């Protein structure tokens with residue numbers, strides 16, 4: 743599965759293209775280091791795949807190691823990201839699958855979807871413009887946000903999206919009660935955690951590390967930024 747580029751991306755290549763696209767969307771430098779943080783994979787693993795993506799014509803690398811998409815690379819990345827987010831929205835809205843379970847399902851389905859099925863799914867989701875975690879289905883529609891962890895005490899907050907869709911992180915967020923679109927006030931801000939009090943009086947506590955990965959709009963607002971923590975610290979462990 744190598745050599746002639748655009749039509750033969752492997753499943754693994756498509757996973758990397760999606761994470762690269764997220765860096766690109768978020769305005770973060772497309773580098774191996776950022777990619778290995780975003781995917782929580784080791785540097786050598788990521789390095790090898792970057793070499794493959796370059797050989798297959800999806801990316802180029804400058805002498806300073808900065809990565810750029812080729813035309814075929816960006817087209818391919820946009821397509822796979824769009825299908826991923828569309829499938830997630832379809833699974834939650836049409837099939838009723840909880841939003842902390844749809845990411846892994848979409849990863850399995852997104853590589854095998856025909857344009858006809860994509861069109862039908864798009865019709866089935868109605869007006870929805872994002873995946874259930876708040877990421878725009880159509881590239882370029884991403885709203886600027888700030889990490890919830892940056893917001894000052896007392897600021898009014900609206901939850902935009904969950905930047906990282908790691909399985910255990912989504913379970914943690916779901917259990918906390920937070921949802922994209924939710925509005926409230928930052929009620930507590932400690933070194934270890936923050937508390938968001940929603941308009942209907944719910945108190946949502948998140949570790950500061952997790953709050954780095956939750957993008958919001960805030961008033962007053964700190965400067966726009968997308969955080970990329972080296973390691974996530976969850977407040978509790980699952981599956982034990």
Ligand SMILES: [Zn+2]
Pocket residue numbers: 826830844845848907
């Ligand atoms: Zn996802």
Ligand SMILES: [Zn+2]
Pocket residue numbers: 827830845873874875876877907
């Ligand atoms: Zn999503």
